[in-house]
Amino acid sequence: MKPPPFAYCRPHSLHEALELLAEHGDEARPLAGGQSLVPMLNHRLARPAVLVDIGAIGDLQRMDRNESGWMIGATVTQRRVEQESVEGCDLLRLAMPFIGHRQIRARGTVGGSIAHADPAAELPAVALTLDATMVATGLDGERAIPAAAFFAGPYMNSLEEGEILSRVTFPTVPPTTRCSFREFARRKGDFAVAGVAAAVDFEDGSVTAASLTAFAVGSNPVRLTSAEAAVAGRHLDEAALADSAEAAAAEIEPWDDIHGSPQYRRQLVAVLLRRALQEVAP
Amino acid sequence: MTDTWELGGRPVYTGAHVTRRQDDALLSGRGTYVADLRPSGMAEMAVVRSPVAHGRITAVRTAEAAAVDGVIEVITAADLTDVAPYPNFAAYTQTPGTFPLAQDKVRYAGSPVAVVLAENRYIAEDAAELVEVDYTELPAVTSLEAALEPDSPRLFEDWSNNRLLDLQPDDSEVAAILAGNRVLRRRYKMGRHTAMPMETRAALAEVHNGRLHLWCTNQHAHIARTTLSYVLPLAERDIRVVIPYVGGGFGLKQHLYPEDVLVSWLALRHGRPVRFVEDRAEHMIAAAHARDHMIDIEAAIADDGRILAMRVQVVQDLGSAEIFPGAWCPALTTAAHMTGPYDIRDCVVSVAAVTTNKTPGGSYRGFGVPEAVFALERFIDEIADEVGVDRLDLRRSMLLQPADLPYTTASGALLDSGSFAESFERVVELGEHAYQRADAQYRSDPDSRVGVGYAVLFEGVSPTHHGASAHWMGHESCTIEVQPDGGVRVASGVTDQGQGTTTFVATLTADALGVPIETVRVELADSDATPYGLGAFGSRQAVIGGGAILLAAAEVQGKVKKIAAHMLEAPTDDLVIEAGRVHVAGSPVRAVTMADIATTAVIRTIDLPPGMEPGLEATARYEPELMEHTPDEKGRINANAAYANAAHAAVIRVDLGTGEIEILDYILAHDCGTVINPPIVDGQIWGGIAQGLGGTLYEDLCFNDLGQPQTAFMDYLVPSAIEIPDLVIEHFESPSPNTPLGMKGVGEGGTVGPAAAIGNALAQALAEFSPQIHETPLSPAVVRAMIPDQRT
Missing domain, CATH: 3.30.390.50 (CO dehydrogenase flavoprotein, C-terminal domain)
Structure with a gap:
């Protein structure tokens, strides 16, 4: 259970990360909390030549609320969402304790879980129920993908090569x-x-x-x-x-x-x- | 040997809450395990394993792997020209001819086929992917039923069938009783699960001054050393086996695995240290599996439900059986426990152990007893239902009472003491109360049903090794040396996998000598430093290791008294030994210390009594007198030094919607005779219950029809602290008249009862649906299938 050799980079800006992904194409994989990707590397089920660690990119760690919903950056940890009240987004709050164990939630990220698209994962189900919007960012800019169009099969999403899931917007719901x-x-x-x-x-x-x-x-x-x-x-x-x-x-x-x-x-x-x-x- | 066992001193520590010696190191992460050892120049090994369950190897190509930078060598079975197959000493079995690497055939997915030795494990795994093996696949035998079929594909072509072991005793007497009475028949099965120790298997071999030093996780330093000398071209004197800290053994580490041999062979060949640390994915397919039994019971039943006679067939699925020592002994142990603690005089058991294309079965805590208890205790509840009698009264009518003891069971087990009826009644009292409470709580919940189930059992402890190896017997050994400063070194053949062996050795030594426990240093698990002993298996170490300690201590103490008597000019009978001092009774100031005595014995030998030999040291060996190693002509054997007993009660709630079983209360009355360390005994019970519940509700090693393992670690559901209920533990103490201090083993008892108690509780909870509860594990899906669909 040792991974095959890979190169590792840890860019500090989203642009830099996107350039790395563009440079290495399908040889590269973004690494967020590593709760799924690292076991896959160790089992040699995934063999990227380059790991682009997006954990040091400040823009991806933002968590904001506006009138329509919660905008959660891709590398916001599940534990942080659990600890915030995410007012108006009860379903998200209710789902959090079901994600693995606390140690896993402390590392695991919202964007990582959704992009990984594990059929048994909680966050994709929440996203689909609330009609969340996934924001994919590439070197050419951003595009919004509705949850219903994002998941493309087990462990598959509809991101294009070179795109990163940069944030997810969970709409708030009325108090009723x-x-x-x-x-x-x-x-x-x-x-x-x-x-x-x-x-x-x-x-x-x-x-x-x-x-x-x-x-x-x-x-x-x-x-x-x-x-x-x-x-x-x-x-x-x-x-x-x-x-x-x-x-x-x-x-x-x-x-x-x-x-x-x-x-x-x-x-x-x-x-x-x-x-x-x-x-x-x- | 001795007629009456006693401690030489006042029991200061025995029976007290002595803190476990290793806890500081274990809890602060300072224990040194094999994986923490990293001698300079160390190479690491990765094993190329067969992806095929059953096949002939037609070619192995290693050149590409061998060419990888950092690879030292790639070997296959053909390279092991000076290695002998593991021996088989059991004339009554067929021989699998187990070899460390697959020779012509692979017989399970996970079979070791080649080894890559490299500078580190990363490189070794990279290169292992490049080893190409061609297989001609053969049809796989994937269940015990299939293995029993006469036309089943054979794993070993020189055998005439797949039965490694097939014992069919004369059943004419029982057949006659069956013929004249009402007969009830049931088939029970226990699934395949195993130990999942926190530390996987590991071994590190090094050559020092021409001798092989093997650090490994094996449960026996000396048996491992001897076995290596059988397999490798080495004299036993040229092998040293050391077992450092171990993160749980549970029987799984009783076997000397291929990797232990392979690191040794490679270290000898290359003259550099070689280490193997099993990863968890390997552990799932290459460390011993366990259980996987099928038990058919036919019983003649009296009008009131009592069992008049039983004919039983036990079949154990051994997997490929390529393991040493062999793994058929659990089936023999099942057979020996089929009557439970009941007065059932006529019981005949046939035993078959069959080979299948699955990971080799092996030892695991409980060792055949959980299977027997599940089958018999479920059977008794089913008789009660069938005949229309109360299941508790039915047990009462057959349970051994104090007046029945000593009692020899139909299998030959000598139950010399025990609290069978008393512990049962106590558990019934607590269990019924807990059930009433649960019933009141959930009666109005349409989605819940509650039930209580009981199991009452005896369990052979401190067995002969002969059933497993047909070679070793059952003794343990101990050396006690008092050093000139009065400190004590005790060295024993017992070993510690984290269960507290070190602590009981110190405890008994201190009390047997009458010295403070802080002055006792314990040395275990080093074949150079300890006398030949058999180590950890079968809940034996306190009983048999304890006996050796008491014998050695008595000899040392006899000499202590003679020297003290000489120094104090007092008769030995007037001397009192306490807290490391010897004084004259009634006159505490007329005293000498252990240091005074030992200095005299070892250094100032001129002050010894005339004619006395210098030194203050003794080595003793203890082999229980009543333990038998081979059965008599009728197959009866008293294979254990002692028999512990217990009664379990489980109160459960079943969620009718999901099929999930929630344990509301778990109550257990346990009797392991004299207790040496109460918290350690409780810890053993807790851990045993956790593993018992794991096998009953959660853990399942599945294979598909091709023999492909289906259970990765992620799917192997070892219960965590969240899943294990709070336990109510009641202690009974029925000392054995035949063991040192009346001790009986405690290591496995908790594991034995849960399947039966939970199965019986489920039968009661779902009684309205007449569920068929004959197999474990009782997963939610299995339970849900017992409930009609309109219930949701």
Whole structure:
């Protein structure tokens, strides 16, 4: 478990980092908190010739709030987000404790987790649920990618060669929106076997908008559009919960591994969604 | 030997909370492990392992790897011309002919095929990728059921089947009882899991003045030395084995692995230090796996559910069996524990140990007993359900009572003492109370079910080594030397993997001599510095190592008293030894110190009693009198020096939605006879329970149909402190009349009960769904499948 040889650089500006990436092309990989990339190097699953450590770039460490949301720099650590109140972004706050262990969150970054696009990771699910915007920066400038278009399969994103995910904007939600984050993992801190994120808005007890996501059940986190439709305009009574859970179990296409069959993951998503909806019901 | 065991001094430390000797170093990171040793000129080794589970090696090309800058040599089996296969002393088994590197065939994914020796591990791994091996793949045997099939592909072509061991005792007597009674049959399986010590395996070999010095993580300095002399072209006198700090052994480090031989061979060949430190990915596929048993029980049942007779078949999946010592002994141990602490006179067990294309099985804490306890205790609950009797009353009707002791089990185990019924009743009392509380808490929660399960068990401790090696027996040794300043050096063949061996050696030595514990220096695990002993296995070290200490100390103390009597001009019977001083009873000022006595014994020998030999030192060896090494003509054997017992209760909550088992209460009453160090005993129980729960709920080493390992470390779910519940531990002390001070081993007891207790608790919790609970691990997915879907 020793990595093959690689060159290491630690630029202090984003421009410098982008130039390095441009120079080395697909031989180079950006390194943020290293919580996924370093194990992959040690297992020789990733073999970049050049590691561009983006940890010393001040611009990527900013965390600001404006009227529309939280703009979180790519190398802001998960632990820092956990410690901030991220007001108006309850779902993000709720998801943080599920990411690995505290030591991992102290190193792991928001941008790193999202760019890595692990199907079982929490932050991509939060981004998808809240319709977050990923900002990709290249030498030619910035472009915004909506969460729904960002994830391109397991461990794959839609960044172009030479681009870095420089920040993520998580929109704040109105105070009437209630959120729940549920995940089932074998041990505390493990990757999810299945998980559900929910942000639901109500008026007079009826659902006016529901954003429901399942993760760890397929290539990428997936919006549960049938389950969302099943609760639209309804009070979250027993029948609505059952309809939504049933729809969710039917619309996902879970994978199979040693922790659970597709059938088991369908059961899990149904029960997690039901519990999430029970939690947010006014 | 001795008729009555006693300490030579007042028990000042024995039974007290003596602080563990190594804790300062261990907790502050100052312990020196093999991976901390870095002699100048050291080279490192990486092993090229087979990606194929079963195949013939048709070509190995090493030239490209050998040409890498910094590579010293690349070797294959063909280079090891002066190495002998590991011996097999067991005439009753077939011989796998284990060799340090695969010769013509590979028999598991992970088999060592070649070794790259390089200036460091990074270069060695770079070059290892360049070694090309061609395999002709063969069909893989990946389960014990497949291995039993008559037309199963054979791992060893000179065998007629895949049964390394196949013992079919005469079962006619039991068959007759089965024929005349109601018979119940069940099959139980325990999955494959293993020890995951924080420190992986490691070995460093160096040549000093023509002698091989091996620093390694093995649990036995002397057995390792002797085995190396069998395999390598070296005389035993030219080998020194030293075991530095070890980060957990748990039985996994009982085996002398190929890498231990390979570093030694390479160090001898190149005249420079060679080190191997296993990485965790290798550990998952190349360090011994364990359990993987299938147990079929057929029992004749009385109307009230009592077991009248049992016919049992135990099958153990050995993986490729290419390991030394061999790994069939857990199956024999399972067989010896199949009746539990119950009065079941007629029980016959056949045992098969089969080879499959998986990582070799080996030793692991519990060693066949968890399998037996899971099967028998689940079976008793199932009988109770079937017959319609109370599961606790059914146990009561069969449990050994104080008046039944001593009791010889059907397998020949001599239960000379124990608290089987008493510890069970105490655990039932606490368990029922905890269950009522849980039931009240969760009764109104539609997503929860609660249950309580029990397991009651005995466990052979301090066994003969002969079952595993068919070679070594069961003694331990000790040298005690009092030096001229009165300080004590004690050297023993026992070893410390972090469990506190050093502390009990100091404790017993201090009390046996009557000296302050601070004056005792302990030397272990160096084959040059300690007398030949067998080291750590089978919860033996306190019992058998303790016996050797007491014998050596008694001899030293006899001489101390004679010298003191001469110096004080008093009869030896009037002397009292305390805190390193010898005084005349009733007259504390008429005293000499241990330093006075030892100076006389070693330096001012002119002051010794006339005719007495100089020196104040003794070496003793202790082999328990009642321990047997080979079975009688009916297969019965008393293979252990002692038998500990315990009762477990688990109160669980099952989440009907996810299938997750939450342990609300875990209660255990434990009896290891006389306790030497209460916190160490508690620590052993905690650690054992954690590993037992790991194997029951979390840990699973999976293989696919091609024999490819499916469980990486990330997926191998060793429970953390968060997953382990608070324990309630109740102590019973039933000293053995046959062991030193009445001690019984404690190292494995905790590991043995959890599978049975949790399985029984789950059966109660889900009773409305009539679940079939016959296998571990009980993962959430497995449990969820027992619950009808409309429940969500």
